[in-house]
Amino acid sequence: MEGFQYIWAAMTSVPVLAAAAGGVLWGILGGALPGISPSIAMALLLPFTYDMTPLAAIVMLGAVYIGAEYGGSIPAILIRTPGTNSAAATVIDGYEMQRQGRGGEALGLSLMGGLVGGLFGLVLLTTLTKPLAGLALMFTPPAHFALGLLGLSIIASVSEGSLLKGLIGGVLGLMVATIGSDPLSGVTRFTFGLPELLEGVNFILVMLGVFAIAELMSKIGENDDEDEAAVRRSRSTRLRLPSLKKLWSLRRAQAIGCVIGALEGPVPGTGGTVSAFLAYNEARRWSKEPEKFGKGSEEGVIAPETANNVVTATALVPTLSFGIPGSNSTAILLGGLLIHGLQPGPLLFTTNPQVVYGLFGGLFAANIMMFVFGIIVLGPCIWLVSRPKPYLSAAILALVFSGVYSIDHSLFDLGIVFAAGIVGYVFRALKFPTLPLILGLVLGYMIESNYRRALLITNGDHRVFFENPVSLFLLICAATVIGIAVVAEIRRYRKAAAAA
């Protein structure tokens, strides 16, 4: 009961509400700018929180995280450029809807999915923090490895009709992930003597190249009338929030997003990206219309957007309960807590309940504000995307270049973006799916480091992966996902052979 009093006090506090509003607006802007990840947007605000009260400061940082996760979907849908890593899954069907002149509808679905996911995650954060924190503790290196494999198994079902090409893309992504210092021994691998590669290849750079640069190259290369027609259609596009009936019809996809976000969020090292891809995949598997996925499916937009917004709340569980930041964003939030003399951990609930429960209240307000500000900024966004294509292409390129430079202030990073852009363009030209490449890159470090850590603990005994119940369960799930995809591939092949 005391907790709810603190929640209410925060929700009626003007400084907390102002902090939430400022944070959400900043987050939407940062998330919508390719290259400005949620963590960068949060980090940029960190110095401004010194003079604030601890609660307002933490609420502001949390609100940036919420706003950025939604903001990332705006360029993903409108210009095929995920503003954040976790918006990469939204690109698939969101951009396809935009191409069909249904961009406003996709943005509406993203916004509603974000609201539903954010509020659901918050309910979980508020009521189930301790039990969920227990789940996070069960994730030892074998389970992390198995979780990574489960993520990688999605390649089998996002390979757009060519499992072989998808697997090649996944292997190439894993290869790029091995660049840099070895996670265990620290020896350098494939750095070619370049100090810029010591920390590996930042996958946001590859995403920007593979998605944004490759898209711009294709548009300029093709100079097709179809895109011009799509732009003309989008000029008349208005934000279309889904009706309650529509939302009800998409309940299965939203429920999948909620469940996956709830399970993935508290697990350190996974975050919104893995959740979004898993939710997308599961939504397709359970959909009554799986053939629509990749061709502008509404479920394909709302499932990942719900999942990554659930994560904005549930990712805070290990941070608040154990002081374990599961991602860059929560690490910055942890930094914000420490700056204000708050030591995260089980004691935080007893020593500073007003901050913990006040944060829950502030984040609730932030989710509502995300919905309101989301509606306000969507109009200008739709106007922006309907500008003449040459101007739009130029502005996107300038935005990507400026955003990339702002990550590490490095011109070398721009070179990586170009290289990734060329790879993405070649992939498109050869009809290789690009998502497996991204999945391999994102999950490579997690899989390798945890596999080797697990073997280090057991002196090379592989039985640990089957003896650990969480690991075993996840491995069975991964095997099932792969098995279903392989059977589908064989059926498709036989069908094609019979038709010929």
Next chain:
Amino acid sequence: MRTSLVVAGLLFVVAVAYWFGADAIPKSRLGGAVGADGLPKLLAVTLGFLSLALAGQAILEARKRRGGGAAAAAGTGGPINIAAHLRAFGLIAIGIGYIVLLPILGYAVTIALLLVAVALYAGRPPSMGVALFGVGGAVVFYLLFVKLLQVPLPAGFWPALFG
């Protein structure tokens, strides 16, 4: 089929080169049972097999098409549009120009040039509107990234000239 075989060949070369790269990774006692070269070598072998499988698949499909006659051959796709690909790669050339000029001319001028160059390259005819777009866009980007976000973007030779 030829394109698929060339791609498969290139991927095989990448796999071999990657294997040698993995083999050259220094050994360390801290690397554990698998070692720093364990995964890279596994990936090299996997890519090698997959590239061979891709080549095999291309050959099988070509045979099937030949067996299927002219009707099936119609489904092999059109000729490669070299001009379109070259035009696409022109964008990369503009980007390289941006990287070269950025430290010299500074962010504000280079971003204006980039905006104008891409707008013209993408098909906009030269006009006052394009020039205004470049200047206006540069002001917006400068205010957003340099002033608001405080990103230390290169100033170029201007401070030395006027300082």
